[in-house]
């Protein structure tokens with residue numbers, strides 16, 4: 764399906780299960796895929812017939828920078844819900860949120876979760 768992607772949104776925020784995470788903060792990397800039909804926009808060369816990815820970026824960044832939550836799953840659910848509420852053209856979303864430096868000992872690149880959501884009827 765046609766899609767618009769916002770890749771590697773890097774945001775400093777204060778989410779996490781532990782008090783120290785909510786006090787000190789850390790970077791979060793967010794990838795968003797918005798699935799929608801882009802045929803009208805591509806045919807007519809018209810921004811009104813698609814999702815303005817700059818606007819969507821601003822909304823997503825505001826949510827990630829917003830009040831702390833425990834789980835990145837919950838944060839991703841907020842992002843997905845806000846996209847469906849704001850843009851009726853979006854049919855499905857995929858939201859991935861990663862913590863590059865969580866307080867977990869070990870050798871790894873990052874931890875992440877991905878939510879796939881479909882618009883509810």
Ligand SMILES: Nc1nc2c(c(=O)[nH]1)N=C([C@H](O)[C@@H](O)CO)CN2
Pocket residue numbers: 778779780781784833834835836862865866867876
């Ligand atoms: N599935 C999840 N597991 C954990 C999360 C999370 O958001 N989703 N978060 C934490 C801590 O906040 C993490 O940053 C370090 O332990 C633990 N597990």
